[in-house]
Amino acid sequence: MKQLKDRILRDGRCVGEGILKVDNFINHQMDPLLMEAMAEELARRFEAERPTKVLTIEASGIAPAIMVGCKMQLPVVFAKKARPSTMQGMLTTKVFSFTKSREYEICVAGAYLRQGERVLFIDDFLANGNAALGCLELVRQAGADMVGMGFLIEKGFQQGGRLLREQGLKVESLAIVESLSEGKIELR
Ligand code: 5GP
Numbered sequence: 787m788k789q790l791k792d793r794i795l796r797d798g799r800c801v802g803e804g805i806l807k808v809d810n811f812i813n814h815q816m817d818p819l820l821m822e823a824m825a826e827e828l829a830r831r832f833e834a835e836r837p838t839k840v841l842t843i844e845a846s847g848i849a850p851a852i853m854v855g856c857k858m859q860l861p862v863v864f865a866k867k868a869r870p871s872t873m874q875g876m877l878t879t880k881v882f883s884f885t886k887s888r889e890y891e892i893c894v895a896g897a898y899l900r901q902g903e904r905v906l907f908i909d910d911f912l913a914n915g916n917a918a919l920g921c922l923e924l925v926r927q928a929g930a931d932m933v934g935m936g937f938l939i940e941k942g943f944q945q946g947g948r949l950l951r952e953q954g955l956k957v958e959s960l961a962i963v964e965s966l967s968e969g970k971i972e973l974r
Contacts, residue, residue: 787823787824787827787960787961789820789823789824790820790824790938790939790960790961791961791973793811793817793820794806794808794939794961794963794971794973795971795973797810797811798810798971800966800969800970800971804941804943804944804966805885805966806911806939806941806963806966806971808910808939812846812849812910812938812939813846813910816849821849821850821853822853822857824850824853824938824960825850825853825854825856825857826857827960828850828854828857828908828936828958828960829854829857829858831934831936831958832858832906832933832934832936832956832958833858835904835906835933835934835956836904836933837858837860837904837905837906837933837934838860838903838904838905839860839861839862839863839899839903839904839905839906839930840852840854840855840858840860840861840862840863840905840906840907840908841862841863841864841865841894841899841905841906841907841908841921841924841925842862842863842864842865842907842908842909842921843864843865843867843881843892843909843917843920843921844864844865844866844867846909846910846911847864847908847909847910847917848862848864849910850908850909850910850938851864851908851909854906854908854936858906860906861898863894863898863899865892865893865894865920865921865924866892866893866894867890867891867892868891869891869893870893873893873895874895875895875896875897876893876894876895876896877893877894877895877896877899877924877927877928878891878892878893878924879891879892879920879923879924879927880892880920881916881917881919881920882914882916883916883917884913884914884916884944892917892920892921892924893924894924894928896928899924899925899928899930900928900929900930901928901929901930902929902930902931903928903930903931904930904931904933905925905930905931905932905933906933906934906935906936907921907922907925907932907934907935907936908935908936908937909935909936909937909938910937910938910939911937911938911939911940911941912935912937912939912940912941912944912946912947912950912957912959913941913944913946914944914945914946914949915944915945915946915947915949915950916946918935918946918950919949919950922935922950922953922955932955933956934955934956934957934958935950935955935956935957935958936957936958936959936960937957937958937959937960938959938960938961939959939960939961939962939963940957940959940961940962940963941962941963941966942962942963942964942974943963943964943965943966947959947962961973962974
């Protein structure tokens, strides 16, 4: 998606160990018009999969997911990273965080992820795929179907895209980063 690629090249910053900082328009300050355009594009790409629900993971997936839910007129549920004491009938799994280098538990109430639902997963970044695979596990525990996975930015030099596509999943990314070496951002 040209609009996103141009913005990454203009405002994105490369920080140590292969991390792309997009705090200026996605992860801290947000550009709602760009977010809306990106959601429109994701909605277009996944329309044929006829999802019945959007799933994401807190916190940075929520903004793009709710925009996609709005465009596709679908409910949006986010996996929580802390186990709320009040939540009953939970589906849980463990995820390793790429940016924080530690493992954490994610959970969704079974009431919001049910057998037979057609789930579209949306997140800001696809890196090693741990967050996405954790959510895929929750969808499978629920007996629901993962019909697509959409990302704003995929880091093509990490393994997440390959791991998900090898499972036969439909994966779409609006921009793919080829490399982040020596402070220079190269897009595919
Ligand atoms: P994964 O689980 O695919 O390894 O990492 C995905 C999660 O880590 C995303 O939800 C995102 O929040 C975060 N993440 C991974 N790589 C980057 C990056 O280069 N920049 C930013 N801002 N977040 C990232």
